[in-house]
Amino acid sequence: MPHLVILYTANIDRLTDMGALCRELGDAMLTVQDEEGRQVFPTGGTRVLAYPAPHFAVADGGAAGRAEGVAGAGRTGVASDDPGDYGFMYLNVRMARGRSAATQQRAGQTVLAAVRARMDPLMQGRHIGITLQVDEGHEVFDAKHSTLHPLFAKK
Amino acid sequence: MPHLVILYTANIDRLTDMGALCRELGDAMLTVQDEEGRQVFPTGGTRVLAYPAPHFAVADGGAAGRAEGVAGAGRTGVASDDPGDYGFMYLNVRMARGRSAATQQRAGQTVLAAVRARMDPLMQGRHIGITLQVDEGHEVFDAKHSTLHPLFAKK
C-alpha cells in the first residue's frame, strides 16, 4: 500500500487527460511526509489507477442543470454543450493501518490539492462533483510480492 | 456520498441496458427517506457508476449449467445460447456514517427492489447472481468539492 483508485464518469475523459492526472496524483503522494519528515508512502508501492465508468447516473440526470442553463450564460456540460451533462469523480486512498491522524489528514489534503490544481479551472461553468476519501485498511490478510519494490529499496 | 458502484460480468451488457439501470437505481436512491420523511441522499451527491469486467470467472465456469441445460428446456446463457454462460452483478452502496439502522435497511431494500424490477424477468431461465451490500463509510479523511451540489442546495 497505498493505492489511490479513481472511479469517475467517462465523460470526464473528454474534458481532461486522466493519465496525466494519475501521474500528478502519484507525484503528490510521494511528497507526503510524517511528523519526522520521513516519506509516508514507499515509492515502489505507490500506484494510482483510474477507471472511467461507461454507464452512470448522476444526481437528477440533468434537469436542474438544463433549467439553470437557460437562464445562465456560457454554461456547458462536462463533455458537451448540454448543461445537464454532469460529471463525478470519486477518489479513494487506501493506506496502511497505524498512521497518525495528522499524517492521514496530510495525505488527504495533499491529494486534494493535486486534483484541484487540474480540475478547478475545468469546473468553472460546469457541474462536476469531486469526493475524496481516505480509508485505513482493516484487511485480515495482506501479502506483497514485488519485483518493483527492490528497485527502490536498493537506493 | 452516497454512491452506488456496480461491478458485473461484461456479458450482462448484451442482456440489458446498464445505463438505463443506473438511472433507475439513481432515481430509486433519491426517494429514500429517513424516519422524519426527509430525503436521505442529497441529490447533488448521488451517483451510480457501473463497471463491466472484461475478464471474469463465475462459480464452476459453466459445467453445472451445461449439465442441467441438456435436461432442461429453454435454458440459455446470459448473452449466448450456452447455459454455462453465467452472469454476476455486485452492487455496493457506500453511505455516510451515522444513519439509523432502519434508514440503512430502507436504502438497501429500495435499491434491491429497483434492480429486481429490471433483472427479474431476465433471470428466468438464466443463471445470474445478484448481491447487494450497503457499507457504512469509515473514512479517516473526507473532502467534497463540487460545482454540482450548489445546483440543488439553491432550491
Next chain:
Amino acid sequence: MPHLVILYTANIDRLTDMGALCRELGDAMLTVQDEEGRQVFPTGGTRVLAYPAPHFAVADGGAAGRAEGVAGAGRTGVASDDPGDYGFMYLNVRMARGRSAATQQRAGQTVLAAVRARMDPLMQGRHIGITLQVDEGHEVFDAKHSTLHPLFAKK
C-alpha cells in the same frame, strides 16, 4: 460472497491472459476448506472480476527502472522494451464475516499461490508489484438474489 476483484495496470493485458488467471483464481478459491474440511466459498457465490485500468501511474513513473536498465542485462518492461514500463496488480478478496483467522489465512495463501503460479515467471526481469488483501465485509445490509446458486444447492 465471496468475491475477488482485481484492479491492475492495463499493460498487464499484453503480458498474460487475465481471463485465464480469473479462472485459475476461481478454481483455487473453490478448493479452500475450513477446519472441518468443508468448502468455505459456496460455488454459486464465487466470482472473480478483473479490471484493467486504462489510466495509471506507478511508483516514480519509470525513472529508476530506466536507470537500472542501462546497467542491467535483458531488462524489459511489462508490455514493451521500456524498463520503466512498470505494472501493478491489486487483488482484493471480500469474504463474509465470522470465518476463523485460520480460514482467512488459508484463503489468502491459496489465492496468493494461484496468482504467483502464473505471474512469477513473467515477473523475472520485469518490474511488477502484486498486493493481495483479504477484507472481512462489515456491511450493514446484505441481499442475495440468484438463479445461479440453486444450480449448486440442488446437488
